Amino acid sequence: MxxxxxxxxxxxxxxxxxxxxxxxxxxxxxxxxxxxxxxxxxxxxxxxxxxxxxxxxxxxxxxxxxxxxxxxxxxxxxxGQRHVTDRFADQLPPDVDLLTEDQRNAVITVTRAFLKANRELEGLRSEPEQQDTQLHSDRHLHAVEDADGQDVGEEQKIERAAHTNYDPEIGPEDTPNEV
CATH class of the missing domain: 1.10.260 (434 Repressor (Amino-terminal Domain))
Structure with a gap:
């Protein structure tokens, strides 16, 4: 060969x-x-x-x-994958270990949400017929609104992400574990 x-x-x-x-x-x-x-x-x-x-x-x-x-x-x-040479965990600030347990959970939850969104987008690229459904889902990821229809601030988005169910298919190897 x-x-x-x-x-x-x-x-x-x-x-x-x-x-x-x-x-x-x-x-x-x-x-x-x-x-x-x-x-x-x-x-x-x-x-x-x-x-x-x-x-x-x-x-x-x-x-x-x-x-x-x-x-x-x-x-x-x-x-069909992207080779990343700089590990994300290595790019985190030195004081990252000082985050509280709740802050760590919020960071991990947001990371899992981004990874899930990336997998969904990758699936979109390989399956164009699902595009309309995914575009609606992507808009929801970017614009989080409160009950009055107003876009909420970053802190509220993080708080909501911390209480969002994460994708169980994302394992420890997909998120930084050096935190």
């Missing part, structure tokens, strides 16, 4: 397999873990078989890049 321009995650996994003398998924998991990366053998095997239907996590993509020798930017591109 040529390593020049893999077009799918399956191509990348097959390159990794070839690079490691046809190693099994279990062996690939052990190699990745030994080198400080994480990919489960079941995920690797599904990618190789072409039956992987989930959205690959950052850890999976980094492991595939390492195992295959393909540049990380290209692996993210093949996966």
């Amino acid at each position: 040529s390593t020049s321009h893999p077009k799918t995650l399956r191509d990348i996994a097959l390159i990794a397999k070839d690079k490691h003398d046809g190693a099994s998924g279990y062996e690939m998991q052990r190699i990745a873990e030994r080198d400080g990366y994480r990919i489960t053998f079941t995920t690797f095997n599904k990618i190789v078989a072409g039956t992987y239907v989930s959205r690959a996590t950052r850890k999976t993509l980094e492991a595939l890049a390492h195992l295959s020798g393909i540049p990380i930017d290209h692996v993210y591109e093949v996966a």
